[in-house]
Amino acid sequence: MTVEAGESPTTPLRLRLADALAKSGDLRTTPWRTAIEAVPREVFIPGFFERIDGARETMWRPITPELVGVTERLELTYTDETWVTQLNHGITAFDTDMPVTGAPTSSSTLPGLVVRMLEELQVEDSSRVLEIGTGTGYSTGLLSARLGPQLVTSVEVDPAVAARARKALAEAGYSPDLITGDGLLGNPAGALYDRVIATCSVRHIPAAWVAQTRPGGLILTTMLGWLHASSGLVRLEVTGEGTAEGAFLGTTDSFMPARPHAAPPLGDDFHAWIDNLPTTERPTAAGSEILDPWEGWTSLFIAQLAVPDAQLVTYGLDDGPVFDHLVDLDQRSVAILEQESEEPPTVRQGGPANLWDSVESAISQWRAAGSPSLDQFRITVTPEEQTIWFGDPQGPLSWNLSQ
Secondary structure (H helix, E strand, C coil), X not given: CCCCCCXXXXXXXXXXXXXXXXXXXXXXXXXXXXXXXXXXXXXXXXXXXXXXXXXXXXXXXXXXHHHHCHHHHHHHHCCCCCEEEEXXXXXXXXXXXXXXXCCEEEEXXXXXXXXXXXXXXXXXXXXXXXXXXXXXXHHHHHHHHHHCHHHEEEEECCHHHHHHHHHHHHHHCCCCEEEECCHHXXXXXXXXXXXXXXXXXXXXXXXXXXXXXXXXXXXXXXXXXXXXXXXXXXXXXXXXXXXXXXXXXXXXCCCCECHHHCCCCCCCCHHHHHHCCCCEEEEXXXXXXXXXXXXXXXXXXXXXXXXXXXXXXXXXXXXXXXXXXEEXXXXXXXXXXXXXXXXCCEXXXXXXXXXXXXXXXXXXXXXXXXXXXHHHCEEEECCCCEEEECCXXXXXXXXXXXX
């Protein structure tokens, strides 16, 4: 591709990205293609981290024009990849010139997922959209390019992230309504909205999102629990005051969890109380493969519904066997399974809650129903409770979500 007079130097890269997203099936309609071609992603991620998986730990390599050069940065920018833009709630790629360790706390999601979500949002030209999680501002820019910035409101919890997004959006020529605050509370001052879209994962649908969406309006988000089982995209239609119903779209995409929905830290005494907790051992018909996403996302999803307050921790000692641990901090309970156990597999359980009993029962009921896939499950929201279900909201395959 050649750059025509008056074009941005990255126009060919945007066109190439749009072609790739159309080929993958993520980009399906002309208005969103026009937005992809118009919005300069490099403005929103001037620096980011590239993941380097080591034998002992993950490192993050800073990518900035000064460190790798403009050409390499732009080539990486316009690949269909998620790029981490912040570690440990504060470190950016401009804060280091060497690979560092850290936990990702903000990122620019791969464009394929962004545009797929925007397509699934089913906007109309006049739709007023509330976006939860501005992040880098790239998806906010796409919404602004598609609808006009006057129809877009975006909420970001992190002041530093919000400030960078505000600057980037202004540089790209967009001026949506940007709010720094708790996205789980939405933006009541601007309600009612036609669409709500979240670029963070939640354990349950925040009541504020339902309340701030007009009847017939849509909410699109991803759901993710403490076993890291993503249900992918969920689209709900608001049906009345505080009520909504929707379906899982069958994907396994997820974002970083909304901070109040993230799992609590296990604490420094984690290994000590686990190792000193008396356990009993028994055979189980549902072994550690239930917890392996590569064996099937739906079984892990079912396990997560059965023990929503449990976390999954995997570790072993030296060259010995590797064990999966389900840990419920509140109930001080644990279930331990060896990843490559003997036949039949066994489970060790300790504490007042028999976690694996709950998982095993749910998996048995799921298998008896024919092992339905994610896209066959639905979610119902009322002011009193939220239920994920298959077949019958009151049937054996139904679970109330913790709120």
